[in-house]
Structure formats: structure tokens, C-alpha cells
Amino acid sequence: MPRIAIAGFQHETNAYSPVLTGLAEFEMADSWPGLLTGRAVIEETRGMNLPIAGFAQAAGGVADLVPILWCAAEPAGFVTDAAFDEIAGRIVEGVRRAGALDGIYLDLHGAMITQSDEDGEGALLERLRGLVGPDLPIAVSLDLHANVSERMVALADVMTIYRTYPHLDMANTGARAWGRLAACLDAGRPAKAFRRAGFAVPLQAQHTGADPARRLYRDLPDAPGALVELALGFTACETPCRFPSVVAYAASLGAADRLADAAFAALLAADGAFDRQLxxxxxxxxxxxxxxxxxxxxxxxxxxxxxxxxxxxxxxxxxxxxxxxxxxxxxxxxxxxxxxxxxxxxxxxxxxxxxxxxxxxxxxxxxxxxxxxxxxxxxxxxxxxxxxxxxxxxxxxxxxxxxxxxxxxxxxxxxxxxxxxxxxxxxxxxxxxxxxxxxxxxxxxxxxxxxxxxxxxxxxxxxxxxxxxxxxx
Ligand SMILES: [Zn+2]
Known part of the structure; x- marks a missing residue:
């Protein structure tokens, strides 16, 4: 069985909030569990609509999972450098102690900003790559409101993104990440293509119970060898990553480009159709x-x-x-x-x-x-x-x-x-x-x-x- 380290570190950062997000906020339970470590990562999230729970259920019995840490804090202002260093450090240290691995799965949001880095997930991936090198497959699942960066796309081998808002498919998105990581282990890493729009969509217009968001997600191809993921972005910041983006994976760069172009064209065509009224x-x-x-x-x-x-x-x-x-x-x-x-x-x-x-x-x-x-x-x-x-x-x-x-x-x-x-x-x-x-x-x-x-x-x-x-x- 492949040996897979799993961890989660979720924060959606609102750059306009004056309230910093520290370690205590990640340790505290609210509507999600407080910070979990070791076996509790799997046991305390079992059956929940959480990506890491979906991943663990899908991979259970066919992979040897090494759970390290999972935490999420209620969205607020910047994650303090101290909290980021502590949590990212514990994840990296857990991976180091895990010894020989075949892959890593990370349950991330995708819109984390720390006091010193506007791309928290990219910073975490960079630290992990610094330890494991460029070759170990890393799969990441993200929130529909992820602000996807070029660095995240480059450092993760495959990413899956929620397709519903309200987020009813968080566990399913984790399960999809396992399927894609397993495909990496079997057939090698896919080629990838990334596109980002030049407009922002307010969150009240992003809900997938209505078009155009419903249609954009419904029409995403998802077949072996052809995966397209769409993030609509989180707008409470000034980084260019707040705009909607498309990432596509396929066997060849040409195929990934074609998939990305088709989904991106649909996204651009939808710009005027989002209901922005308030x-x-x-x-x-x-x-x-x-x-x-x-x-x-x-x-x-x-x-x-x-x-x-x-x-x-x-x-x-x-x-x-x-x-x-x-x-x-x-x-x-x-x-x-x-x-x-x-x-x-x-x-x-x-x-x-x-x-x-x-x-x-x-x-x-x-x-x-x-x-x-x-x-x-x-x-x-x-x-x-x-x-x-x-x-x-x-x-x-x-x-x-x-x-x-x-x-x-x-x-x-x-x-x-x-x-x-x-x-x-x-x-x-x-x-x-x-x-x-x-x-x-x-x-x-x-x-x-x-x-x-x-x-x-x-x-x-x-x-x-x-x-x-x-x-x-
Ligand atoms: Zn979200």
C-alpha cells in the first residue's frame, strides 16, 4: 500500500478585518473541530463534510495514511507569523518524522494571508518542497473561494476544488483528491495549465444554486486523464489571486491547455451574468x-x-x-x-x-x-x-x-x-x-x-x- 502523509491547515483571510488570527483561534473548536493531531485527525473528523474526512474514507484500506495535523480557524484578519510558523512547522516536522512516503495530501482553503506572505498556502508548499524535494507527489484540495497562486499550481502536482456553494461537497472534493493522487502514483504526474480572469465576482453572486455558477461547475469535465477545476475566488484582499481561476490536468501539456482554454472561455463569457445586486x-x-x-x-x-x-x-x-x-x-x-x-x-x-x-x-x-x-x-x-x-x-x-x-x-x-x-x-x-x-x-x-x-x-x-x-x- 502507498504510504501517504495527510494534513490540513485552513484559513480564509479577510485583509480588511483588523482582527489577527493566532494559534488560539486554530486550537479552538467552533462549527469545526479544534486543532487535531495524529490519529485524531481521522477519528475526530470521520463522517464529517470535510475534505480530509473524504480523503481518509476514500483512501482507507488502500493506502497507509500517516495523519499529522488538521486545523481551521473562523475567517478573520491576517494569520500571525507566529501561528503560521508553529502550524506549518509542525506539519513539516510531521512529514520529516514520517520517514519514507509515497505522497502527501493537504486539506487547504487557498485564501490564507499571513502577516508576511499574501499566499499562505504557497508558503506552506514551499516549506514542504524544501524538505521532500521536487519529486514526491503532493495533492491538495481547496475551497471554491481559493485565491489560487502560480506558486501553488507549480508546487502541487494536482489540486481539486469544491464545486458547490454552499459547500456541500467538501468531503467529495477530498475523495477526488485521493483519486487524483492515486492516478499520480500509478501513471505519473499530469501536465497542468492555469488561467486567471481579470475580474472579481462578489460572493453573493457565486452561489451554485443559480446560473452562471451552477452551469460553470456542471460543465466541468472530470474524466480519467482530464480534470478541470474552477475557483471563483475570495474578494476580501487586493492580491491579483482574488480573481476566478481555472486549473486543468491532462496527460500532455497540449491537452491540459485545451481543457483550460475551454473552461476559461466559459468563465469569461459568464462575467456579465453574475447577479451582483444588493x-x-x-x-x-x-x-x-x-x-x-x-x-x-x-x-x-x-x-x-x-x-x-x-x-x-x-x-x-x-x-x-x-x-x-x-x-x-x-x-x-x-x-x-x-x-x-x-x-x-x-x-x-x-x-x-x-x-x-x-x-x-x-x-x-x-x-x-x-x-x-x-x-x-x-x-x-x-x-x-x-x-x-x-x-x-x-x-x-x-x-x-x-x-x-x-x-x-x-x-x-x-x-x-x-x-x-x-x-x-x-x-x-x-x-x-x-x-x-x-x-x-x-x-x-x-x-x-x-x-x-x-x-x-x-x-x-x-x-x-x-x-x-x-x-x-
Ligand atoms: Zn468557501
Missing amino acids: LPAEAGVAEALAWQGARPVILADVQDNPGAGGSSDTTGLLRALVAAGARGALLGLMHDPDVAAAAHLAGVGAAFEGALGGRSGVAGDRPFEGRFRVEALSDGLCRYTGEMYGGGVGMLGPSAVVSLPGSGADIRVVVTSIRNQCLDLAQFTMFGLDPAGARIVCVKSTAHFRADFAPIAGRIIPVAAPGLFPCML
Whole structure:
């Protein structure tokens, strides 16, 4: 059996966030496990919708896997050099200690920026190549929002990239990486071709439930000897790598070029077809209040998505709801450990004066001051029921539902102590709230919420309120 070292180091870096990402953020569990080492990399991710889990399942029994380390931190600002050196150093050291290997698999995001390198994945690959040399096959899986660099393409023998957004195929993408690494071992490395567009696509326009993203991914060829992968890019940085890119692998350079050219032509032709529209929060709320359908309107607060490095605590959409006197509205997830703690101190049914959120420093935002009534409390352990988290358990930290008595609006806000993206109905139902029965559901998410919330939605409206993740490009 081939002997394969496997490791994962995921971060999607928002260069506009002032919040640095340190080692503690990689060690901490949120909606994904905290930092794992050794056998726990396989055992603690088994069955999850994660690339490394899909790789391990596909390769299990046919490869001798040497698990080294896996970690992911919630998207935020630059990864500190200290954290990068520590984690990359442990991966390289693990590979060194593994001894004779036939290949390496890395579960990476593809949009990591460190304090001193705008291409974190390229830097990691460079360190690994420095140890193992140019000949050992390395396979990498990447997020659909990867900002693929020439260095990554050059240093990895094959890369696979998610084809869905919401990312429902993370495990499948890991499994595909195993198939491609096995093909490298059997038949040698493929030739590769790389193309990058000259325009950016905002994330709310990238979701694959609609064209053109749906069509672009559906039409990618994937056959033995012909693999084409497409990344749509992560836009919260200024590097040229933020634009969409295509990488193709085939037996010959000519064949790889032809595959890349065909997919790239389709990408360029789609530029004008991406739906980049965003309403101001007030206009979105007005549309929601005018909605006559039986199902709720989902307002997506796309610029405050913590899954894109937002603080998940801006108050623009909440203010718009209150100003309009909205009734039957839910909002999640507001990250505010102080208000969550105050709610736990006060107890269910009690009310307290406070200031909610608004601490990100983003222009135009400020804390929402007022009186809050505690409607529900939780330790924050969330058993996910939606497809994306695949039945995993997330940590929201001590959490609460608060209402705003005296505001004239009927709104329930889910407040958490750990930053997590609002993308699973369980993040409301765990408190006894019923999103399907609400009139308006506000989610701090760009597109991942669609997997679980679209089936209950009468209408989905992305809105632009202040946030650290610019979506009006
Ligand atoms: Zn992504």
C-alpha cells in the first residue's frame, strides 16, 4: 500500500478585518473541530463534510495514511507569523518524522494571508518542497473561494476544488483528491495549465444554486486523464489571486491547455451574468414587510458574514428592522460575549439595559443600546441538522435569545459567545424558535445559509449593511 502523509491547515483571510488570527483561534473548536493531531485527525473528523474526512474514507484500506495535523480557524484578519510558523512547522516536522512516503495530501482553503506572505498556502508548499524535494507527489484540495497562486499550481502536482456553494461537497472534493493522487502514483504526474480572469465576482453572486455558477461547475469535465477545476475566488484582499481561476490536468501539456482554454472561455463569457445586486438594509426590510407570501423572507446580511471574516456583530440590519417596527422577525447570529453573559446572569424572563454588538470598528456602525429581555438561554452546544455541517456538533459558547421590549418591534436575536456563521436552522430551533413560522429571518451569511434556509423561504434578499466584508465591488 502507498504510504501517504495527510494534513490540513485552513484559513480564509479577510485583509480588511483588523482582527489577527493566532494559534488560539486554530486550537479552538467552533462549527469545526479544534486543532487535531495524529490519529485524531481521522477519528475526530470521520463522517464529517470535510475534505480530509473524504480523503481518509476514500483512501482507507488502500493506502497507509500517516495523519499529522488538521486545523481551521473562523475567517478573520491576517494569520500571525507566529501561528503560521508553529502550524506549518509542525506539519513539516510531521512529514520529516514520517520517514519514507509515497505522497502527501493537504486539506487547504487557498485564501490564507499571513502577516508576511499574501499566499499562505504557497508558503506552506514551499516549506514542504524544501524538505521532500521536487519529486514526491503532493495533492491538495481547496475551497471554491481559493485565491489560487502560480506558486501553488507549480508546487502541487494536482489540486481539486469544491464545486458547490454552499459547500456541500467538501468531503467529495477530498475523495477526488485521493483519486487524483492515486492516478499520480500509478501513471505519473499530469501536465497542468492555469488561467486567471481579470475580474472579481462578489460572493453573493457565486452561489451554485443559480446560473452562471451552477452551469460553470456542471460543465466541468472530470474524466480519467482530464480534470478541470474552477475557483471563483475570495474578494476580501487586493492580491491579483482574488480573481476566478481555472486549473486543468491532462496527460500532455497540449491537452491540459485545451481543457483550460475551454473552461476559461466559459468563465469569461459568464462575467456579465453574475447577479451582483444588493439592496440597502432599509429597502430589504421594506420589501420583506410588503411580502404577502406564507413563507418567511430571508434577509442575508452578506457584509457581516463571519464565514468571510465579518465580526458578526454589526447592527445596521437590526436598526432597519426596529425603525420599520418589524413583527415576527428573527436575527442570528449576533456575536457578543458580554450580552450573552449578562443574559445568563439575569436569567430567562428578566430584562436588562445594555449595548448589543457594534464593536467591530467598521465605518457607520455602533452598538445597539436599549433594553433586552431574556427569552431563552443555552450553553451553546448546537447539534446541526442541515446538510452542510452533516450532523456535526458546533460550539456557539454561552448563548441567549433576547427580545427588545419597548422598541415597538417584535424581534428575537440569537446572541452567541463564539463567532459562527448562521447557516443551519438548528441555530434557531435549539432555542425553541421556529424560523419557518417567522415573517422575516435575518442571517449573517452570504450564501451558505441557502442550503438549509431556502427550503423554508418564500423569498431571499441579500442586503448590504455595514460589515467588514465588502460585497459591493
Ligand atoms: Zn468557501
